Amino acid sequence: MLIGADVEFFVKNSLGEAIPAFTIIPNSKNNPLKKQDVKLYFDNVLLEFNIPPSKDLKTFVKNITNGINFAESKIRPNFLDLSASSYFNSENLEDKRAKEVGCEIEYNAYNFKPNNDIEEALRNTSIRTSGGHLHLSGEKHDAIDDKTLYPIFVYMMDLFVAIPSILIEKDYSQRDRRKIFGKAGSYRIKPYGIEYRVLSSWWTSKPEYSALIYRMCEFVFEFMNNEMWKKFWNLNIDDIYEGNNEKAYSCFGYDVDLVTKTINEYDVVMAEKLYDFISNFMPNDICEEILIHRKK
Numbered sequence: 700m701l702i703g704a705d706v707e708f709f710v711k712n713s714l715g716e717a718i719p720a721f722t723i724i725p726n727s728k729n730n731p732l733k734k735q736d737v738k739l740y741f742d743n744v745l746l747e748f749n750i751p752p753s754k755d756l757k758t759f760v761k762n763i764t765n766g767i768n769f770a771e772s773k774i775r776p777n778f779l780d781l782s783a784s785s786y787f788n789s790e791n792l793e794d795k796r797a798k799e800v801g802c803e804i805e806y807n808a809y810n811f812k813p814n815n816d817i818e819e820a821l822r823n824t825s826i827r828t829s830g831g832h833l834h835l836s837g838e839k840h841d842a843i844d845d846k847t848l849y850p851i852f853v854y855m856m857d858l859f860v861a862i863p864s865i866l867i868e869k870d871y872s873q874r875d876r877r878k879i880f881g882k883a884g885s886y887r888i889k890p891y892g893i894e895y896r897v898l899s900s901w902w903t904s905k906p907e908y909s910a911l912i913y914r915m916c917e918f919v920f921e922f923m924n925n926e927m928w929k930k931f932w933n934l935n936i937d938d939i940y941e942g943n944n945e946k947a948y949s950c951f952g953y954d955v956d957l958v959t960k961t962i963n964e965y966d967v968v969m970a971e972k973l974y975d976f977i978s979n980f981m982p983n984d985i986c987e988e989i990l991i992h993r994k995k
Contacts, residue, residue: 702835702917704831705748707742710745716788717787717791718791724774726741736762736765739766744791744792750765756914767779781904782899784829800817800818806885811945828876829899833894837920842926851934860919865965865970868901877962884897884959911985911988915985932949934947
């Protein structure tokens with residue numbers, strides 16, 4: 700497994716007001732600041748860094764930590780805010796950079812349609828959202844090398860990563876975020892695999908959170924490689940060839956509508972109930988760690 704990330708943050712001043720990152724760091728994604736394999740730049744009004752793919756947990760956590768430290772060093776005396784969403788004053792959104800939208804299409808893995816409401820939200824609302832996007836890839840023999848399994852990879856990430864994250868994160872600004880961004884099933888198709896776009900940046904706030912996310916992704920990766928997804932989903936390749944994607948993927952192992960509703964509405968109570976189910980399939984050491992973080 701290889702896992703990289705791009706992470707977005709809000710920049711706030713001493714008064715706690717969200718300010719456009721480009722007023723402090725004018726570097727775009729095409730001309731980023733660089734340090735220790737980290738690239739730092741503005742994205743819309745947010746500050747963003749990305750890291751190269753990592754083959755092991757230690758490198759992944761180190762790269763995330765380096766990214767946080769690099770970003771903080773460049774914005775002082777302002778500070779990073781890892782909230783899932785924040786509202787901006789209208790004057791801070793007049794600049795054309797505050798209305799820019801990523802050029803790559805984001806898809807919903809459940810209905811196989813582009814998430815087209817994102818562009819409208821950026822142009823017509825004052826809300827902006829953070830993302831802690833995960834980039835997953837592997838080797839030729841891995842399940843993620845099979846493009847027909849991309850949607851199922853996303854389904855398993857929703858089930859085994861997004862649902863437990865609700866129980867740890869405890870950021871209710873996520874409810875505003877998921878009205879537009881980070882909905883269940885959000886992903887981008889990449890030449891090397893997938894970019895999972897459901898999580899916000901909460902998991903970068905502590906090294907132990909970053910390590911847990913890595914381990915949960917590693918579990919999903921192994922779950923897919925071992926074809927354990929077949930406990931929950933049917934896949935009819937013939938339907939894919941005929942262009943009937945929604946018919947090709949059918950879930951019989953859990954209530955998929957309940958999972959997507961829980962994620963999209965950030966329903967902590969329902970996430971607790973779903974976790975009671977999914978924890979039966981997860982390694983004990985990961986479940987124990989999740990329990991520790993839930994109690995904090």
